[in-house]
Amino acid sequence: MSNAIPAPRVLSGIQPTADSFHLGNYLGAVRQWVAMQDDHDAFYCIVDLHGITVDFEPAVLRDRTRRAAAQLLAAGIDPERSTLFVQSHVAEHAQLGWVLGCITGFGEASRMTQFKDKTVKGGAERATVGLFTYPVLMAGDIMLYQADRVPVGGDQRQHLELTRDLAGRFNSRFGTTFRVPEPYIVKETAKILDLQTPEKQMSKSLAGPGCLFLLDKPSVNAKKIRSAVTDSGHDVRFDEANKPGISNLLTIYAALTSTSVADLEQKYEGRGYGDLKKDLADVVVDFVTPFRQHTLALLNDPAELDRVLAEGASHARDVAGPTLAAVYDRVGFIPAR
Numbered sequence: 001m002s003n004a005i006p007a008p009r010v011l012s013g014i015q016p017t018a019d020s021f022h023l024g025n026y027l028g029a030v031r032q033w034v035a036m037q038d039d040h041d042a043f044y045c046i047v048d049l050h051g052i053t054v055d056f057e058p059a060v061l062r063d064r065t066r067r068a069a070a071q072l073l074a075a076g077i078d079p080e081r082s083t084l085f086v087q088s089h090v091a092e093h094a095q096l097g098w099v100l101g102c103i104t105g106f107g108e109a110s111r112m113t114q115f116k117d118k119t120v121k122g123g124a125e126r127a128t129v130g131l132f133t134y135p136v137l138m139a140g141d142i143m144l145y146q147a148d149r150v151p152v153g154g155d156q157r158q159h160l161e162l163t164r165d166l167a168g169r170f171n172s173r174f175g176t177t178f179r180v181p182e183p184y185i186v187k188e189t190a191k192i193l194d195l196q197t198p199e200k201q202m203s204k205s206l207a208g209p210g211c212l213f214l215l216d217k218p219s220v221n222a223k224k225i226r227s228a229v230t231d232s233g234h235d236v237r238f239d240e241a242n243k244p245g246i247s248n249l250l251t252i253y254a255a256l257t258s259t260s261v262a263d264l265e266q267k268y269e270g271r272g273y274g275d276l277k278k279d280l281a282d283v284v285v286d287f288v289t290p291f292r293q294h295t296l297a298l299l300n301d302p303a304e305l306d307r308v309l310a311e312g313a314s315h316a317r318d319v320a321g322p323t324l325a326a327v328y329d330r331v332g333f334i335p336a337r
């Protein structure tokens, strides 16, 4: 009989709201997902229910969901070691989301800064109720699987705080049901900046030349790096406050080559920004070229992608089902039969 301690559980999600992941998604989140498969019981979810909280087209959503799956596989998510699935295939997500919405304060939800950020343009009046309750659905995604750790970029920290609050609140009101998860945020890559506007984080909503989409042609991405905005001065030095552009390039370079920023500073001592950008463009091309080829090859066989996702959903349901059953019982719903 094995008395091994079970591996900690990890869960994370990504929205199918763009044709391609960008470098911020990869370095801030997906890279950690891949690494964590080795020593975690891993659940990774393409959150299509979240994907309809903003404007969407059904055919485009369908295509982007498969694209997200192909990119995760190309990045190194291994369905033999991880459960890769689509959120809408597991009905328990929506079901738990409803219950959690009923223990979330309206004021509490109103304090979520991402909702405020995403509604600056159109105003809250034009946003959907789904976008407002988005963090509650996300909390449910995590809690359903009793996740210990949640690898995300720094922008998700407040949503993780809400998740922890809701898990604790449910446990104290109805009896211990949920594990209280920890965010897993890698400091160095928590916030990859836009290449043209390094005051802002790289984001698909800012989808200009400063956002590096992994599936764009490698030559397009090389050009985006070579024309990244840099700061005044000459020396290649990491200084986030005074040199956000160069510091961002150093962060990307270090992450993609598994070197330290200090080593890179030394390497480029006495050399200009141009050398750094040229070399980083090569590094990026070496990274995106096989990634893109692999993704496109996987997309040629959508039936196989659907098969992998169906298997993932089946395993996900096995875990989510008992959690939801316990929740329904604890809140006082009578059994269906």
Ligand code: ATP
Residues within 6 Å of the ligand: 013, 014, 015, 024, 025, 026, 027, 028, 029, 151, 152, 153, 154, 155, 156, 189, 190, 191, 192, 193, 201, 202, 203, 204, 205
């Ligand atoms: P965007 O801001 O580009 O619209 P998003 O945050 O709305 O993206 P997702 O595509 O679901 O939505 O993000 C997936 C993951 O990528 C999340 O963990 C998020 O924190 C992370 N992430 C997104 N942008 C960055 C960034 N610039 N730096 C680091 N991590 C990021």
Ligand code: LTN
Residues within 6 Å of the ligand: 011, 012, 013, 014, 015, 047, 050, 137, 138, 139, 141, 142, 150, 151, 152, 156, 159
């Ligand atoms: N809000 C997240 C996506 C997301 C998520 C999750 C991340 C939805 N559910 C559960 C981690 C765990 C975002 O990246 N924008």
